[in-house]
Amino acid sequence: MAHIQVEENIPGIRSLVLFRPETGKPLYDLAQVLLRGPSSLSEAERELIAAYVSYRNECIFCMSSHAAAARCLYGPDKNLVDEVLHDMQQSGVSDKLKALLHIAGKVQVLGREVTPEDIAAARVLGADDREIHDTVLIAAAFSMFNRYVDGLASFTPTDLAVYEAMGERMAKGYVLPASPEPK
Amino acid sequence: MPHINFNNDFPGIRSAMAYSPETAAPMGVLAEILLRSEDGLSRAERELIGTYVSYLNDCFYCNHSHGAIACIYLDGDNELVEQVRKDYSKAPVSDKLKSLLAIAAKVQRGGKNVTTADVELAKEKGATDKDIHDTVLIAAAFCMFNRYVDGLATITPTDMDSYPLRAKQIVDNGYGNHVFTNKQPT
Numbered sequence: 001m002a003h004i005q006v007e008e009n010i011p012g013i014r015s016l017v018l019f020r021p022e023t024g025k026p027l028y029d030l031a032q033v034l035l036r037g038p039s040s041l042s043e044a045e046r047e048l049i050a051a052y053v054s055y056r057n058e059c060i061f062c063m064s065s066h067a068a069a070a071r072c073l074y075g076p077d078k079n080l081v082d083e084v085l086h087d088m089q090q091s092g093v094s095d096k097l098k099a100l101l102h103i104a105g106k107v108q109v110l111g112r113e114v115t116p117e118d119i120a121a122a123r124v125l126g127a128d129d130r131e132i133h134d135t136v137l138i139a140a141a142f143s144m145f146n147r148y149v150d151g152l153a154s155f156t157p158t159d160l161a162v163y164e165a166m167g168e169r170m171a172k173g174y175v176l177p178a179s180p181e182p183k
Numbered sequence: 184m185p186h187i188n189f190n191n192d193f194p195g196i197r198s199a200m201a202y203s204p205e206t207a208a209p210m211g212v213l214a215e216i217l218l219r220s221e222d223g224l225s226r227a228e229r230e231l232i233g234t235y236v237s238y239l240n241d242c243f244y245c246n247h248s249h250g251a252i253a254c255i256y257l258d259g260d261n262e263l264v265e266q267v268r269k270d271y272s273k274a275p276v277s278d279k280l281k282s283l284l285a286i287a288a289k290v291q292r293g294g295k296n297v298t299t300a301d302v303e304l305a306k307e308k309g310a311t312d313k314d315i316h317d318t319v320l321i322a323a324a325f326c327m328f329n330r331y332v333d334g335l336a337t338i339t340p341t342d343m344d345s346y347p348l349r350a351k352q353i354v355d356n357g358y359g360n361h362v363f364t365n366k367q368p369t
Contacts, residue, residue, distance in 0.1 A: 003315060004312035004313075004315055005312055020316055020317075020320075022216050026209040026212040026216070027213065029208070029212070030210060033205050107334040110241070110330065111330040111334035112333045114333075114336070119187075132335075133187055137206060140334060141327050143330055144326055145323070147294040147323035151294035151319040152315075153297070
């Protein structure tokens with residue numbers, strides 16, 4: 001049960017933004033611009049960074065839902081998502097994306113962990129300023145979302161089919177859920 | 184030196200926000216609601232939670248920026264801000280705020296650390312569901328802001344006299360894109 005009185009049976013962050021839509025709106029707007037806005041990183045790659053950070057933060061809800069969104073966006077290459085979550089360095093993603101995921105993993109620990117060497121390694125593999133910026137901010141934002149979802153003990157479904165449907169919806173974008181009709 | 188070329192010389196989060204105004208906009212709105220809403224928790228209490236989490240995350244820029252803002256709301260009582268950082272359990276703040284700072288510290292380490300007992304204690308001390316919600320989200324949001332600031336190695340001003348000037352700008356005008364579109368206070 002959640003730590004505060006939220007609508008029952010509504011999973012994860014949805015229940016929290018329905019509790020406080022004033023903060024929910026900028027949170028969804030941030031997710032939309034970061035994960036769906038213009039970027040030279042694909043939407044699938046950005047969702048994968050989000051899922052990877054959520055995995056490292058052991059946030060089952062965010063990891064499962066963003067992994068599902070990434071699988072949906074990767075389409076025929078969806079196995080890459082599970083490869084990264086199993087062993088990022090041995091996965092089939094590009095060396096550039098591995099270097100960015102490595103930076104994301106450092107940010108997950110703490111901002112100061114990112115070294116000039118980490119940045120230089122990503123640049124050699126073709127990452128530009130914008131991609132480094134977006135990677136750091138996605139990792140930082142999920143360090144927030146994960147804590148928000150788990151810090152209030154929001155409902156985490158255990159049925160994987162629920163996440164598959166959620167991933168398909170998320171792949172289309174992030175829109176603040178409307179309040180349920182008053183009973 | 185920052186990890187990327189921001190094309191500006193603003194300090195701390197301002198440089199990253201000026202570089203990426205599209206993402207700065209929702210972050211500014213979030214900060215404005217979380218830190219300046221006067222519904223339940225006061226502005227001073229909200230800033231103290233943000234300062235404390237930034238201190239725990241060892242983010243010098245955010246710790247001192249928000250500490251300076253809290254100080255203004257506390258009529259210049261910088262000693263109280265310092266006491267909260269060092270050992271809030273002995274600081275002259277309410278038991279309710281102490282119980283919320285304990286929750287914020289748990290969130291800083293990871294959301295799952297917050298227990299039902301932590302929340303029950305805060306409710307016993309008078310915290311509402313919204314107070315608990317806002318505390319958890321302020322702590323979580325600073326885990327983002329701190330990582331954004333330090334993960335890109337933004338410039339941290341060493342002139343401590345510059346922090347109260349920027350703090351006054353926030354107290355007077357709130358959070359939002361004006362912090363990097365207007366001239367920096369001197």
